[in-house]
Amino acid sequence: MNPPPEPPFSPVDSGSEPDPIPGSRPESPSGSAEREDLLLRYRAGDEAAFEELVEWMGPRLLGYFLRQGASPSVADDLVQRVFVRVLQNLDRYRPQGRLDAWLLRIARNLWIDRTRRKRPLLRFDEDLDAEDPRPGPDAMAVAADRAAALRDALRRLDPASRELLELAVLQRLPYGEVARLLGVPVGTVKSRVHYALRRLRSLLPPESP
């Protein structure tokens, strides 16, 4: 799987309703417009804009890489490489879409390059999920902790569903952005999100009454 290029970001439906994901709470719109102009401000010489960008997107990118299976040190390194690549491609950036989607596209390309070159340190077995949808022993041990069970179930998802939930649910990207990033129709993204959530639900231990 070759990572798609990182063109000047121009989403199909960037102006559409933000994130109609099941259960999503739209991100607070306050400050979102300013964030879209962070790179423009930096390109104009505002050094603080880049600091703000790191503060905003750094934790999100770190969480993205960790949930994709990277070790903490690798995830830290990859986040830094994302920002380096952002500055290297600063001239190509066109403020036509969501800035976070552009950064996530860079992150996804880096992760694809890395997994193609080298297996991730924490590797998930897709077959295990396919053969045995029940929680594993570890998940059973932490079943009392709902959050831990959710994280465990997320790790046990197949990589495609995990990436979909990562982008659509955790990163709160609109369906249009996700569809453009993954190269699939918007309708497919919607159905796959439903499917991934159902799969996630099936991997959870039964809730204690």
Next chain:
Amino acid sequence: MTDRPHLPEEAEAVPDAAERAELERLADELRAACRDPELAPDFRERLALRLRRAPMWRRTLRRSVTARLAASVLVLLLAAGPIAAVALFWPELVAPRVLLGFEPTPPPPAPARPADAPPPPVVPPPDERFGPEWETALLRANRMARAARSWRQAGAAAPLPGHAVVVADWDLADAEALWNEFVRRCATGQTDAPEPELVARVRALAAEADPEAMEALAPWLWVLDGQPTTVGPGRAWPGAPWPAD
């Protein structure tokens, strides 16, 4: 993820309101369970250091003509070493072996002569070309050269050519005109053998045997025959060769 995995039919099913609410709650729980971690305390310092080290070649090259020029020179310099090494160990690449040889070329085809073209001049054989006429003309030219040399050596004592009379026909020239012509030819270095018309006029005047005319014709008779005149020393200048001959 561009490939579409085969999903079960229930995956395509649109959730009803109850399930949708449940999935929404599940998504919220997932989001709450997977909060983004904090960056390392020294993340920004390491990032700043990395950005300082990271080459922003593309941006620099795009903006600076000097940088593009420098990069081109650098690439040429880097490539010059290997190219020179290859050329050194493989000299035939740079200086291909030169084979000396002679490749005869066929003579050009003879130009086609038109049918009405004049015939080419016939060159007489050597015996005819260098016969008595040629020898006589050569001796006369030599005598004219000797006469011209004596005229130059006489300096101020040499006579100047008289007022030149344009002679349209040598048959009309008298002895005085022929004398002036002789002096003129010596003064101008015209040492060719006299032309047949002039020779005929000198002979005709000499046949009249007028003593005064013979005085003026003496240099011409010497040039023509190489013999001194019999009627007298003839008209001459100091050092002239014909009285002595």
